[in-house]
Amino acid sequence: MSTAIKETQKIIDEVLEAYPEKTRKARAKHLAPNDPTGECSTCRVKSNVKSRPGVMTVRGCAYAGAKGVVWGPVKDQITISHGPIGCGQYSWWARRNYYNGRTGIDTFGAMHITTDFQERDIVYGGDKGLAAALDELREVFPLARGIGILSECPVGLIGDDIEAVAKKKSEEFGIPIVPVRCEGFRGVSQSLGHHIANDTIRDFVLGTGELAESTPYDVSLIGDYNIGGDAWASRKMLEEMGLRVVAQWTGDASVNELGIAHKSKLNLIHCYRSMNYICRHMEEKYGIPWVEFNFFGPTKIYQSLRKIASYFDDRIKENAEKLIEKYKPKMDAVIEYYRPRLEGKKVMLYVGGLRPRHTIGAYEDLGMEVVASGYEFGHDDDYRRTYPEMKEGAVIMDDATLYELEEFTRRLRPDVVGSGIKEKYSYHKMGVPFRQMHSWDYSGPYHGFDGFPVFARDMDMTVNSPTWSLIRRKR
Amino acid sequence: MKTIKIKDHNELFQEVEYVDQFARKREFENPWPEEKVEEVAEWTKTEEYKEKNFARKYIKINPAKACQPLGAIFCSSGFEGTMPFVQGAQGCVAYFRSHLNRHFKEPMAAISTSMTEDAAVFGGLNNMLEGLNNAYTLYSPKMLAVCTTCMAEVIGDDLNAFIRQARSKELIPADLPVPFAHTPSFVGSHITGYDNMMKGILSAITEGKKGEPNGKINIIPGFDTYTGNYRELKRLLGMMGVDFTLLADVSDTFDSPNTGEYKLYPGGTPLEEAADSVNALATIALQKYSTVKTMSYIKTEWSQQALVLPPMGVKNTDRFFDEISRITGKPVPQEIEDERGRAVDAMIDSHPYVHGKRFALVGDPDLLLGLISFLLEMGGIPVHIICTNGDKKFAAEAEELLGSSPFGQEATVYTGKDMWHLRSLLFTDPVDLLIGNSYAKFLWRDTGTPLVRIGFPIFDRHHLHRYPVIGYQGVINMVNWIVNTVLDEMDRKTMDTTSFDVIR
Numbered sequence: 008m009s010t011a012i013k014e015t016q017k018i019i020d021e022v023l024e025a026y027p028e029k030t031r032k033a034r035a036k037h038l039a040p041n042d043p044t045g046e047c048s049t050c051r052v053k054s055n056v057k058s059r060p061g062v063m064t065v066r067g068c069a070y071a072g073a074k075g076v077v078w079g080p081v082k083d084q085i086t087i088s089h090g091p092i093g094c095g096q097y098s099w100w101a102r103r104n105y106y107n108g109r110t111g112i113d114t115f116g117a118m119h120i121t122t123d124f125q126e127r128d129i130v131y132g133g134d135k136g137l138a139a140a141l142d143e144l145r146e147v148f149p150l151a152r153g154i155g156i157l158s159e160c161p162v163g164l165i166g167d168d169i170e171a172v173a174k175k176k177s178e179e180f181g182i183p184i185v186p187v188r189c190e191g192f193r194g195v196s197q198s199l200g201h202h203i204a205n206d207t208i209r210d211f212v213l214g215t216g217e218l219a220e221s222t223p224y225d226v227s228l229i230g231d232y233n234i235g236g237d238a239w240a241s242r243k244m245l246e247e248m249g250l251r252v253v254a255q256w257t258g259d260a261s262v263n264e265l266g267i268a269h270k271s272k273l274n275l276i277h278c279y280r281s282m283n284y285i286c287r288h289m290e291e292k293y294g295i296p297w298v299e300f301n302f303f304g305p306t307k308i309y310q311s312l313r314k315i316a317s318y319f320d321d322r323i324k325e326n327a328e329k330l331i332e333k334y335k336p337k338m339d340a341v342i343e344y345y346r347p348r349l350e351g352k353k354v355m356l357y358v359g360g361l362r363p364r365h366t367i368g369a370y371e372d373l374g375m376e377v378v379a380s381g382y383e384f385g386h387d388d389d390y391r392r393t394y395p396e397m398k399e400g401a402v403i404m405d406d407a408t409l410y411e412l413e414e415f416t417r418r419l420r421p422d423v424v425g426s427g428i429k430e431k432y433s434y435h436k437m438g439v440p441f442r443q444m445h446s447w448d449y450s451g452p453y454h455g456f457d458g459f460p461v462f463a464r465d466m467d468m469t470v471n472s473p474t475w476s477l478i479r480r481k482r
Numbered sequence: 483m484k485t486i487k488i489k490d491h492n493e494l495f496q497e498v499e500y501v502d503q504f505a506r507k508r509e510f511e512n513p514w515p516e517e518k519v520e521e522v523a524e525w526t527k528t529e530e531y532k533e534k535n536f537a538r539k540y541i542k543i544n545p546a547k548a549c550q551p552l553g554a555i556f557c558s559s560g561f562e563g564t565m566p567f568v569q570g571a572q573g574c575v576a577y578f579r580s581h582l583n584r585h586f587k588e589p590m591a592a593i594s595t596s597m598t599e600d601a602a603v604f605g606g607l608n609n610m611l612e613g614l615n616n617a618y619t620l621y622s623p624k625m626l627a628v629c630t631t632c633m634a635e636v637i638g639d640d641l642n643a644f645i646r647q648a649r650s651k652e653l654i655p656a657d658l659p660v661p662f663a664h665t666p667s668f669v670g671s672h673i674t675g676y677d678n679m680m681k682g683i684l685s686a687i688t689e690g691k692k693g694e695p696n697g698k699i700n701i702i703p704g705f706d707t708y709t710g711n712y713r714e715l716k717r718l719l720g721m722m723g724v725d726f727t728l729l730a731d732v733s734d735t736f737d738s739p740n741t742g743e744y745k746l747y748p749g750g751t752p753l754e755e756a757a758d759s760v761n762a763l764a765t766i767a768l769q770k771y772s773t774v775k776t777m778s779y780i781k782t783e784w785s786q787q788a789l790v791l792p793p794m795g796v797k798n799t800d801r802f803f804d805e806i807s808r809i810t811g812k813p814v815p816q817e818i819e820d821e822r823g824r825a826v827d828a829m830i831d832s833h834p835y836v837h838g839k840r841f842a843l844v845g846d847p848d849l850l851l852g853l854i855s856f857l858l859e860m861g862g863i864p865v866h867i868i869c870t871n872g873d874k875k876f877a878a879e880a881e882e883l884l885g886s887s888p889f890g891q892e893a894t895v896y897t898g899k900d901m902w903h904l905r906s907l908l909f910t911d912p913v914d915l916l917i918g919n920s921y922a923k924f925l926w927r928d929t930g931t932p933l934v935r936i937g938f939p940i941f942d943r944h945h946l947h948r949y950p951v952i953g954y955q956g957v958i959n960m961v962n963w964i965v966n967t968v969l970d971e972m973d974r975k976t977m978d979t980t981s982f983d984v985i986r
Contacts, residue, residue: 027619029612058572060595061613062620068573083511091632091667092542093549097577099921101584105491107504110924111905112523113514117924123542124668129636140541146534147543147902150514150522160571160633161668164602191571192598192633216512236491243503253510263512344486409591410620413744429579433589436744451491464488480742 011400012047015040019402022414030059037405041397050394052405055386057195063409065357065429066383070094072200073189074157076281076360077208080104080232080257081265082114083152084183085144088121089137089169090159094191095121103446105233106259113150120144124161134167141176141184152262153183153212163190183262185211196384196406197359198280205284208265213285216266218253224319225253227271229286229297230278230361233258235451240458241277241302248316248326256282269293273318275300277454278361280382280389301361302454303462304369305338334456342372345463348471350374355421357407357430358444359383364393366425366444369453369462378419381407409433423470438478440469532906536899543902544921546844546937547871549667550675552578553705553772554629555592557679560730562750563624565593565617567660569610569639570631572596585707585939586736586947591746593617593626597633606634610644614660615653621746624753625687626654628662629679635666659753661686671871673772673846676705681776684729685783687753688760692784696761698725699809700786702776704769704848707938707947709737711768714950722803722812727755727762737948760784764809766791768952769848771876793952794852796826796859802953818954825954825961829860832965835986837861839968840892844868844904844918845937847876852951853917853936854880856960858887862915865892866907872897901925915967932971934963 008016019038023031042050058064067075070088075098079086088095099119108114122140124133141154154176156169169186177184187207189200218225226245231238238258245252253271254264268274274286274297286297298318300311309331316327354370354377356363363380370377377397381404382389390403397403402415412430416439424434425444434441442448442465450465452458494500513519525531555566555578568575575594582590595613597606617626628641641662648654663682665675680702701715712733719726734749759765764787765780767773773790781788787809793802799822803814840863843853847869854864864884869876877895884890896903901921908916908929916922919937926933940946950956969986976982 025620027615030616030619057598058596059612059616060597060609061567061593061616061618063591063593063617064572064596065576066572066596067576068571071573071576087541091549092545092547092671093552093574093577093667096545096548097552097581101580105495107507109519109523111902111928112526113519119542119544119921121542121545122540123545124632126666126669129668136540139539143538143541147531147538150519152512160631161636164633164636191573192602195598197573218510236495239495239500239503242507243499246503246506252507255507259507261511261513264510267510340486408620427580428583429576429590431589432583432587433744436589436738436740436742438740438742452494457489457494460488461490464490478740478742 008047009399012040012042012050015400015402018415018418022411022418025410030062033059034062034411038411039403041394041399041401041403043395043397043399045394052390052403054382054390054405055195055198055384058406064406065409065427066196066406068191068197069189069193069200069203070157070159070191071098072197072281072384073187073204074098074200075102076197076232077201077204077257078155078157078187080106080116081153081155081260081262082106082108082116083150083261084155085115085120085148085151085153086155086157087140088119088159089133089156090122090161091124092121094159095119101446102232103234103449103451104258105236105239111148115148115151129161129165132165132167133162134169134172137167137169137172138176141172145180151182153185155185155187157187158190160191163188163193183211183215198384198386201281202284205282209285209288212262212265214266214269216263218267218270221270222251223272224250224323225271226250226273226275227254227256227268228252229256229274229276230282231255231258231454232278235447235449235453237452237454237458240452240455243457244302244312244330244455245275245315247330248312249323250319256285269295271295273298275315277302279392280360280385301365301368302458303366304372304459305335305342306372307365307368308456308459338456338459341460341463345467346374348467351376352422352470353378353419355379355416355419355424356444357381357383357404357412357426362425362444364389364396367396369459370466372459373463373466375466377401378421379404379415381405413437423466438475438480440472440475442466442469526906527909529910532910535903535906542870542900544924545870545900546868546919546921547671548581549672550665550670550678551629551631551667552581553672553675553677554663554665554679556582556672556705556732557676557730558627558629558683559590559592559735560732560750561625561627561683561756562752563747564750565591565621565623565626567593567613567617567626567628568631569595569606569613569628569641570597570634574631581939582736584941586709587944588736588738589744590736591621593621602633602637605637606639607644607647610639611648611651611653614645614648618654618658623747625659625661627679627683628660629665629675632667635664659687673705673871676772677775680729680773681779684756684759684776685779687757688784691757691760693761695763696758698727698762699806700727700729700759700762700765702729702765702767702773704767704772705846706769708949708951709733710948710950711952711956714953714955718818718953719806721815721817722806724806724810724812727751727759729756729759762786764789766806768792771847771872792848792852794956795856796822796829796954796957798852798855799953799957821954825957828958828961832961833861835965835968838863839915840865840913842866842868842904842908842913842916842931844901844922847872849937851880851883854883854890856957858883858889860961861889863889863892865894865911865913866904867893867895868899868901868904869895869897870900905929915964932967934967936960936963
């Protein structure tokens with residue numbers, strides 16, 4: 008075991024000391040020093056298991072994964088938060104999944120629509136009310152192309168049959184009505200919600216549409232939720248390469264795009280965690296290959312463009328090279344300007360989905376080093392993809408708690424931390440520069456050639472804000 | 483080096499290459515023809531649509547309310563060293579924390595017991611026991627205040643028995659206060675949760691504390707998300723020399739100084755003082771509908787004077803000070819009288835821009851009552867009043883208040899309705915101004931009604947919670963926001979006319 012790994016393990020052990028014994032043992036399996044080679048057998052974190060009660064996990068629930076992440080962005084369907092009032096209220100237009108359309112007329116993304124369960128629904132069941140709610144929605148939103156019924160905790164506990172209601176009403180209305188069993192108590196995090204949502208897209212929408220014409224260059228952009236316009240920035244590059252993006256899942260997606268993706272020749276997946284399931288399915292059922300890519304930062308973008316192009320003919324390969332040639336000077340200029348301001352700065356990441364590994368290259372393009380990274384709801388396959396991206400001895404965290412994040416920050420002294428809204432303001436109080444890496448802190452896009460300059464600007468403004476120096480610490 | 487220009491989403495997607503991209507993408511979207519979309523958009527503005535919209539009984543669209551545990555943890559976090567502890571599924575707590583973070587731009591700690599499928603089958607006892615032990619060991623609270631998510635309520639977890647077991651197994655100290663409240667999200671709203679938790683905490687920590695009267699008064703602000711209100715109360719009662727206990731004081735929790743150190747428990751009502759609240763002269767709630775059960779408990783169990791005195795608007799604030807003065811025997815000092823004079827002066831100076839203006843209001847019951855009262859004093863005309871979490875009693879009280887003024891005659895109070903109902907109303911019976919939370923900005927966009935942001939949550943404007951809306955200073959703040967919104971709008975509308983005045 009190398010010195011770097013030993014030293015990091017020592018830090019981890021110190022941090023773990025505060026826990027009661029049982030929890031300490033459990034948490035020890037989720038924290039490890041990084042070994043990029045894979046030789047160190049103890050440097051593997053355990054993941055995708057239940058959070059310990061009472062430790063202040065950052066994780067959310069299956070509903071958050073299904074409604075908030077996968078289904079919520081589908082713009083021309085009505086997404087019902089089925090159950091009590093809160094879940095839909097707290098997730099209302101919080102993820103900034105941008106879309107084009109007239110909200111409340113032909114698109115419904117920025118809306119909070121709920122059956123608002125009352126005690127009588129718990130006692131007598133909510134199915135009758137749900138059927139009536141669907142009728143009412145049909146009246147007030149006649150242009151909806153579909154309806155999703157996203158279950159909250161009580162629905163599964165009281166034994167409602169939302170599938171039957173959905174089936175009946177779907178036949179009556181002639182649009183897909185999708186029952187999604189994403190009750191928050193299912194699984195251990197958002198992750199199961201992604202899976203359940205993928206399965207329901209598969210069962211209720213995928214394969215229901217047709218393309219008027221096909222080309223050899225038809226691709227689907229999968230696992231991009233268009234946060235701050237990310238998918239649009241990605242699509243721009245793919246189109247410039249000569250590819251035809253027939254479906255965008257699910258940022259700015261229409262129900263139709265969910266229905267026709269099986270006609271694409273290649274699935275391009277950005278957020279592997281939340282949508283690998285549907286890619287595997289399309290591979291098995293329709294023989295569509297899929298490729299993971301990374302559109303954060305020029306280094307990874309160039310690699311990814313070439314990787315994607317390798318699935319196509321020379322024309323596309325040449326286009327990819329032309330595209331890189333066209334944008335490289337712009338990317339170099341961004342790096343030339345920002346790198347001196349950010350060189351050598353240490354980054355700590357604790358996020359979800361793809362970002363704990365996918366953004367590392369973008370930081371490195373700016374001369375920054377990621378010294379710790381972790382996933383809220385990653386699985387083993389995510390971690391296996393992460394280890395080689397990070398330096399030896401970096402801290403890997405799975406399902407970190409507020410306490411752990413604070414302690415690692417104290418010990419690793421990162422210059423900037425990227426995590427979520429729940430972490431943001433405690434870092435501000437600590438005087439540690441911070442960016443939200445879920446919502447891009449209301450900025451973006453961060454993907455693609457148009458996104459990287461925004462990313463660089465935002466990291467610079469955060470790390471180099473003069474406001475941090477005004478903090479007067481108690482001696 | 484000169485700054486380089488970076489375009490983010492605000493500008494990028496207006497560029498022609500993106501506009502073209504969006505047009506190309508429509509090929510795959512199966513969009514409705516533009517004329518059809520336009521036709522439906524116009525139809526949603528009609529009386530006919532309004533009738534369909536108001537016929538809704540089973541679905542809420544853009545409702546203005548949250549669920550009980552949010553109010554409960556907000557309440558808990560206002561007590562010294564207190565960790566809000568939520569028995570149930572973990573996503574709820576992630577949501578509550580995010581919601582409060584986004585409003586206050588402040589950290590907020592709360593614990594979940596992370597119940598999953600096995601707890602749904604076997605009950606949440608093990609989660610509660612391990613959760614209490616972990617939370618106590620890791621975060622060293624002086625009090626753990628327990629509430630529930632709907633999951634724990636549906637499966638019927640027995641909080642009292644669970645907490646007793648945790649003590650007998652020595653997972654938490656025997657003397658650690660662990661008050662609890664059942665806060666099902668399918669009953670009431672966040673204001674009900676606040677009430678239940680407040681009653682839970684007060685009844686637990688005052689147990690056996692009844693003794694000599696302490697001569698103080700208790701103030702319960704209710705579900706009040708203006709940290710400025712708490713500081714304003716402390717300032718005003720301090721000026722009067724009144725000895726008081728704020729139950730619960732969230733001002734430092736949600737507006738703490740930056741000292742380069744993150745404090746898990748940055749303030750809150752000292753537990754000893756809170757325990758002594760049972761011995762006060764009187765308890766005054768500043769909100770009625772978020773303190774119903776608590777006030778009834780105090781009246782019957784503590785045998786105290788228990789009054790509701792909401793200090794929003796001039797007359798309400800007058801009554802607040804008169805009553806405080808009566809109860810404590812302390813006169814209202816000249817400085818406060820001077821503040822009153824300044825507030826009234828501000829209202830008089832600005833009245834030409836507010837008088838006769840028609841308003842739509844959306845928010846929590848108590849906030850709405852305060853706003854109505856203030857607007858009537860200004861000569862404003864409340865027209866549409868939407869209270870998603872209001873009950874019949876609220877409607878009756880609001881209607882009585884409106885009926886008492888010639889300016890209140892045009893108003894209709896809608897309880898249980900949502901912001902999609904309000905959208906119809908704003909089209910069929912337009913008003914000059916809208917007051918509501920950040921989500922009302924969608925109404926501003928659709929109907930063009932200028933929006934004054936007062937309420938909760940306010941996510942898209944910074945720092946408003948630091949400015950009081952209570953007391954005479956609160957009057958000045960409200961006059962400021964309202965009149966200057968009117969004037970901004972007037973400038974926008976007269977840009978191309980001769981009425982673009984520089985002096986208003």
